[in-house]
Amino acid sequence: MQEANLLKQLVTTSKGFGCTTFALQHEDKIVFGRNFDFMIDYGHIVVNKRNVLKAALVPHSEKQFQWTSTFGSVTFNQVGREFPYGGINEAGLVIEQLWLDSTQYPSPDHRYGISVLQWIQYQLDVADHIDDVVESDLLLRIIDDSGANLHFFVTDKNGDSACVEFIKGKMNVSKGKDLKVPVLTNSSYEESLWSLSRTKQEDPSQSVFTSNSLDRFKQTTELLLEFERESSPNLIDYSFLILDTVKQANFTQWSIVYDISNLEVHFKTKGNLQKAVIRLEDFDFSSASPCLVSDLQSRTGKVHFETYSSANNLALINRVFDSLAMLKDIPKEIREISANYPEQTVFNDQESCC
Incomplete structure (x- = not known):
C-alpha cells in the first residue's frame, strides 16, 4: 500500500505549467531541446x-520486474534518483516527458507493470534506438494508477524521433512519415498538427492551458522552419533561442539542449542563466567509481558533482515535497521509501550500486 501511495505522489509533481520539446538536425549533427516548466x-x-x-518499485499486486542497465546515462x-524526468544515455538516446491531460495508461494485463518515471529510466538503461522504446510495449505497461498523465518525446543518435x-x-506512436514536425508540447500530437492551420479565434472554446500549448507548438515549428534558412547555423545557440522564445514567464525552470552527436548536455536554470555543459565522456559509468550527483540549485560556475548519498537524495525529496501544498503532508516513511530505493539496486557483481 505504501508503494502505491508513493508512486502517485512521485509523479504528481510532474504536472507543470507547460513544457516544450523538439529535435533539430543539420547535416550530421543532432540536438534535442527541452524546457521544463x-x-x-x-x-x-x-x-x-x-x-x-x-527491480520495478510497484504495488504488491504487480508481478516483479527486474532488468539490468546496458547503458550509463545522465538524467535530470x-x-x-531512479525516477528521472528525462535524460540521455551513452548510446545517444534522449527521452523527455511532458504533461498530457488525455493520457490513459493500459489496464492490468499479462505484461509487467512499472511506474511512469521508472519507465523513463528503464528506456535510458536499455534502449539505443526509438524502436527499442516502442517494442518495450510488448513487455511493459505503465501502471494505470501512476497519478501523472504524461507523453514522451524520444530522439536517438540516428536522428530518428518519436512521440x-x-x-x-x-501506446500510440508517431514516427517516420507520421512525425510531420519533430516537436511536442502539452497537447496530443494529432491535435497539435491539426492546430497548425488554425488560430485561437477559430476555436474560442480552447482552455488557456490548451491554447498555450498549441501556441508553443506552432512557434517552435515555425522557428525550426526558419532554421533551415540560416546560412551558418549553430545548433546549440539556435536551440536556446527557441527555448527562450517559448519559455513560460516565471515557470520555465530548466532549459536543456542535448547535443546527441557529441554526447553533451547544455543547460541553464531559472536561478542561474549562465549556460553550463556536461560531457558524457567525462564520466566513468562502470562499477569502479561511486555514483555521482550535482545539485542544480547550488551551481555557481562549472558543474560540480559529488558522491551520491541516500541522505542527499532524501534532502532533495523533502525540499520538493515541502515546497508543494499537494505533497507537504506526505509522511516521513513514504518519502524514505523513495530515498532508499537506490540501495536496492546492485551491480551484477553483487556489489551495492550505492
Whole structure:
C-alpha cells in the first residue's frame, strides 16, 4: 500500500505549467531541446551506471520486474534518483516527458507493470534506438494508477524521433512519415498538427492551458522552419533561442539542449542563466567509481558533482515535497521509501550500486 501511495505522489509533481520539446538536425549533427516548466527548480543531475540490476518499485499486486542497465546515462531528477524526468544515455538516446491531460495508461494485463518515471529510466538503461522504446510495449505497461498523465518525446543518435503517447489505454506512436514536425508540447500530437492551420479565434472554446500549448507548438515549428534558412547555423545557440522564445514567464525552470552527436548536455536554470555543459565522456559509468550527483540549485560556475548519498537524495525529496501544498503532508516513511530505493539496486557483481 505504501508503494502505491508513493508512486502517485512521485509523479504528481510532474504536472507543470507547460513544457516544450523538439529535435533539430543539420547535416550530421543532432540536438534535442527541452524546457521544463513548473513551480520549483529544485533538482539533481544524476550519473546512472551501466550493468546495474534493478527491480520495478510497484504495488504488491504487480508481478516483479527486474532488468539490468546496458547503458550509463545522465538524467535530470526532481523526486529522487531512479525516477528521472528525462535524460540521455551513452548510446545517444534522449527521452523527455511532458504533461498530457488525455493520457490513459493500459489496464492490468499479462505484461509487467512499472511506474511512469521508472519507465523513463528503464528506456535510458536499455534502449539505443526509438524502436527499442516502442517494442518495450510488448513487455511493459505503465501502471494505470501512476497519478501523472504524461507523453514522451524520444530522439536517438540516428536522428530518428518519436512521440510516444498512451491514448485510450494503448501506446500510440508517431514516427517516420507520421512525425510531420519533430516537436511536442502539452497537447496530443494529432491535435497539435491539426492546430497548425488554425488560430485561437477559430476555436474560442480552447482552455488557456490548451491554447498555450498549441501556441508553443506552432512557434517552435515555425522557428525550426526558419532554421533551415540560416546560412551558418549553430545548433546549440539556435536551440536556446527557441527555448527562450517559448519559455513560460516565471515557470520555465530548466532549459536543456542535448547535443546527441557529441554526447553533451547544455543547460541553464531559472536561478542561474549562465549556460553550463556536461560531457558524457567525462564520466566513468562502470562499477569502479561511486555514483555521482550535482545539485542544480547550488551551481555557481562549472558543474560540480559529488558522491551520491541516500541522505542527499532524501534532502532533495523533502525540499520538493515541502515546497508543494499537494505533497507537504506526505509522511516521513513514504518519502524514505523513495530515498532508499537506490540501495536496492546492485551491480551484477553483487556489489551495492550505492
